[in-house]
Amino acid sequence: MLNFDEKVYLKNGEITYETREQIEQIAQKIHEEGFKNIFFISVGGSIAIMWPIQEILKQITEIPVYAEQAAEIILTGHKQLTKDSLVIMASKSGNTKETVAAAEWCQENNYRVVSLVGKEESPLATASNWIIPNLAKNGVEFEYMQLFLLLFKLLEYRGEFPDYSKFADQIKTLPENLLRAKEKFDPIADEIARKYYKENYNIWIGSGEMWGEVYLFSMCILEEMQWIRTKAVTSAEFFHGTLELVEKDVPVFLVKGEGKRRESDNRVEQFCRQFTDKLTVIDTKDYELKGIDDKFRWILAPTISTTILVDRLAQHYQKYTGHDMEDYRYYRQFAY
Amino acid sequence: MLNFDEKVYLKNGEITYETREQIEQIAQKIHEEGFKNIFFISVGGSIAIMWPIQEILKQITEIPVYAEQAAEIILTGHKQLTKDSLVIMASKSGNTKETVAAAEWCQENNYRVVSLVGKEESPLATASNWIIPNLAKNGVEFEYMQLFLLLFKLLEYRGEFPDYSKFADQIKTLPENLLRAKEKFDPIADEIARKYYKENYNIWIGSGEMWGEVYLFSMCILEEMQWIRTKAVTSAEFFHGTLELVEKDVPVFLVKGEGKRRESDNRVEQFCRQFTDKLTVIDTKDYELKGIDDKFRWILAPTISTTILVDRLAQHYQKYTGHDMEDYRYYRQFAY
Numbered sequence: 001m002l003n004f005d006e007k008v009y010l011k012n013g014e015i016t017y018e019t020r021e022q023i024e025q026i027a028q029k030i031h032e033e034g035f036k037n038i039f040f041i042s043v044g045g046s047i048a049i050m051w052p053i054q055e056i057l058k059q060i061t062e063i064p065v066y067a068e069q070a071a072e073i074i075l076t077g078h079k080q081l082t083k084d085s086l087v088i089m090a091s092k093s094g095n096t097k098e099t100v101a102a103a104e105w106c107q108e109n110n111y112r113v114v115s116l117v118g119k120e121e122s123p124l125a126t127a128s129n130w131i132i133p134n135l136a137k138n139g140v141e142f143e144y145m146q147l148f149l150l151l152f153k154l155l156e157y158r159g160e161f162p163d164y165s166k167f168a169d170q171i172k173t174l175p176e177n178l179l180r181a182k183e184k185f186d187p188i189a190d191e192i193a194r195k196y197y198k199e200n201y202n203i204w205i206g207s208g209e210m211w212g213e214v215y216l217f218s219m220c221i222l223e224e225m226q227w228i229r230t231k232a233v234t235s236a237e238f239f240h241g242t243l244e245l246v247e248k249d250v251p252v253f254l255v256k257g258e259g260k261r262r263e264s265d266n267r268v269e270q271f272c273r274q275f276t277d278k279l280t281v282i283d284t285k286d287y288e289l290k291g292i293d294d295k296f297r298w299i300l301a302p303t304i305s306t307t308i309l310v311d312r313l314a315q316h317y318q319k320y321t322g323h324d325m326e327d328y329r330y331y332r333q334f335a336y
Numbered sequence: 337m338l339n340f341d342e343k344v345y346l347k348n349g350e351i352t353y354e355t356r357e358q359i360e361q362i363a364q365k366i367h368e369e370g371f372k373n374i375f376f377i378s379v380g381g382s383i384a385i386m387w388p389i390q391e392i393l394k395q396i397t398e399i400p401v402y403a404e405q406a407a408e409i410i411l412t413g414h415k416q417l418t419k420d421s422l423v424i425m426a427s428k429s430g431n432t433k434e435t436v437a438a439a440e441w442c443q444e445n446n447y448r449v450v451s452l453v454g455k456e457e458s459p460l461a462t463a464s465n466w467i468i469p470n471l472a473k474n475g476v477e478f479e480y481m482q483l484f485l486l487l488f489k490l491l492e493y494r495g496e497f498p499d500y501s502k503f504a505d506q507i508k509t510l511p512e513n514l515l516r517a518k519e520k521f522d523p524i525a526d527e528i529a530r531k532y533y534k535e536n537y538n539i540w541i542g543s544g545e546m547w548g549e550v551y552l553f554s555m556c557i558l559e560e561m562q563w564i565r566t567k568a569v570t571s572a573e574f575f576h577g578t579l580e581l582v583e584k585d586v587p588v589f590l591v592k593g594e595g596k597r598r599e600s601d602n603r604v605e606q607f608c609r610q611f612t613d614k615l616t617v618i619d620t621k622d623y624e625l626k627g628i629d630d631k632f633r634w635i636l637a638p639t640i641s642t643t644i645l646v647d648r649l650a651q652h653y654q655k656y657t658g659h660d661m662e663d664y665r666y667y668r669q670f671a672y
Contacts, residue, residue, distance in 0.1 A: 001607070021639070043572065043573075043575075044573070044576030044577065045576070055412075058414050058415060058416075059413065059414070059415065060415065061415055062415050062416075064400050064416060069570065070572075071571075071572040071575075071600055072543065072544060072570075072572050072597055072600060074546065075596040075597050075599055075600065076391075076394065076395055076595070076596045076597060077395065078394050078395070079394060079395065079396065079397055079398050080394070080398075080400060098572070098575075197409065198612030201537065201565055207408065207526075208408060208412065217578030219569075219573070219578060220364050220383055220576065221579050223567075223577045223578050223580055223581055224577040224578075224579075224580045225580075227580055227581060229537055229565075229567065229581060230567065231559075231565065231566065231567055233555075234381065234405065234408075235407075236405040236407040236408050236434070237379075237380070237405065237555070239379075239407075239434075239667075239672075240379050240380030240381070240555070240556065240560070240667075241556050241559045241560040242382065242555060242559050242560075243560075243666050243667060244560045244561075244563055244664060244665050244666060244667060245559055245563060245565060245666075246665075246666075258410045259412070260352055260411040261408055261411050261412060263411055264407055264408060264411065265524065267672075270672070271666075271672045275666070279590040328580060329579075329580050329582075329608075330579050330580060330582075330611070331575075331576075331579060331580060336575075336603075336606070336607045
């Protein structure tokens with residue numbers, strides 16, 4: 001596959017899964033200390049992958065879960081955010097400006113922070129109470145895996161995720177499954193990118209636990225790394241505005257998950273099939289997860305979409321546009 | 337002013353303010369019954385104007401506040417949504433498909449619903465425990481007024497908004513103030529619309545209590561009613577993707593409020609001044625609110641932006657594009 005090393009990928013899967021015990025120990029400590037709510041606080045792609053988990057948690061835990069932008073919460077505070085809260089953050093580099101500032105602000109206020117961080121010696125790690133080493137070279141799916149382990153272990157203690165052991169055992173096979181998903185999707189990615197790389201406006205749609213994925217791919221890949229204009233909208237919101245922009249030649253991408261909101265996605269699909277000739281449906285159901293129970297699929301669906309979109313589709317876009325994904329106009333080029 | 341009747345507007349303000357007592361009685365009943373959290377549930381523009389209130393409430397009440405899409409919550413439920421919740425809904429027509437379905441679902445589950453509704457004999461009214469008649473012909477600001485009265489009265493009972501009486505007394509003058517804001521902005525609206533009506537891609541930015549406004553104007557006016565492509569993004573998120581799309585000739589609209597996130601907005605402004613020649617800043621600070629304490633301005637800022645954007649700017653866009661705002665391709669044209 002284009003720009004892809006299978007061995008490195010599986011190795012990244014292994015070193016991620018090896019953190020399971022460490023994550024479970026952190027979960028145990030947090031459980032023993034207790035917490036009354038959860039705050040996901042980060043920026044960009046890191047907060048985007050927390051939203052699916054927030055959506056999943058809404059359906060399975062009595063614990064209130066909030067997600068806030070790092071740059072904003074330090075300005076406003078939040079009445080629910082107290083010493084009894086658990087704050088979860090992530091930054092691959094460990095030095096994302098807004099996230100580090102928020103972690104330091106949490107520290108000053110004695111809010112407990114657990115962070116996924118790529119570098120153990122980094123400002124974010126220093127400002128966190130607990131750190132989960134996110135050492136995989138890349139692959140958003142590995143961050144999902146670690147967040148799932150942490151959150152579902154916490155819920156297991158509360159009696160809200162009794163299948164934790166089975167889930168945690170089974171996701172050991174996730175990297176191999178995702179590798180097969182990549183292989184299956186790779187020629188499709190090539191075709192999609194070839195067909196649409198010149199389009200300078202694309203509508204991206206998805207809902208619930210897939211929304212973060214739609215947001216991530218459209219904003220952090222297409223906009224930031226490929227300078228391609230997008231409009232991202234949820235399946236429910238689509239019908240209250242953006243639908244009017246659908247025309248025969250307007251590209252629409254629908255990312256379907258496997259949760260309860262799939263019905264909303266189906267409604268979008270049915271509508272768009274009639275009114276654009278450029279509809280692309282990305283459906284996680286098309287990808288097998290061998291050795292993993294079907295009941296976990298809706299939870300794992302974002303790992304499938306991320307592995308095929310943020311990795312495969314992005315690589316093929318880059319190939320056709322000739323725009324190096326690390327070539328930025330402004331981002332991280334100078335202070336602003 | 338273009339397509340505007342001053343007398344009708346002030347009359348709408350009056351009939352809205354006349355509901356104060358009725359709203360306070362509803363608040364009293366709800367307070368007596370008690371509630372452990374608040375769910376805003378609606379769609380499109382109606383949920384968009386609840387987001388600013390959610391953002392404001394985060395900063396002043398211990399009561400957890402959630403906002404959910406009507407079409408989604410009936411599919412997923414939400415662990416925090418129980419018989420102890422207070423559900424707040426709105427639909428001008430009283431027959432918005434998803435909102436009515438959600439209200440009926442709430443009724444089946446014995447979740448208590450209070451609705452802002454334009455028609456007292458409508459499916460939404462029938463499915464609600466309490467209704468607040470939203471009889472003003474149009475004007476999103478009047479819905480804000482009613483929501484403010486309801487929510488802040490509830491908070492007054494909890495000791496979290498001790499200034500309620502002063503606030504409620506003072507906003508009697510809001511319609512006159514907003515009329516003056518419209519008059520001041522009208523020539524600016526004309527200039528903005530004339531300059532940008534042909535642009536088929538516009539970045540709209542705002543944050544916190546202004547985000548709903550940015551979402552509403554870009555999606556429900558420009559996209560739905562003018563078929564103009566937009567990307568709406570919050571000030572904090574802008575720096576993690578969309579910034580890369582800013583170029584000298586890309587129109588960027590920044591809506592600045594007066595709350596604590598204004599600092600984020602300033603950062604966006606500073607950045608965009610350097611990299612686009614087409615920056616428009618809409619700043620609610622430019623509009624006086626005579627007879628209203630300064631400490632209430634950050635709360636009332638969305639009423640200013642809505643009156644100048646959703647009314648004035650929309651009218652001038654319509655004038656230049658020649659696209660009738662009620663001319664839809666699909667929306668409410670047939671079942672889908």
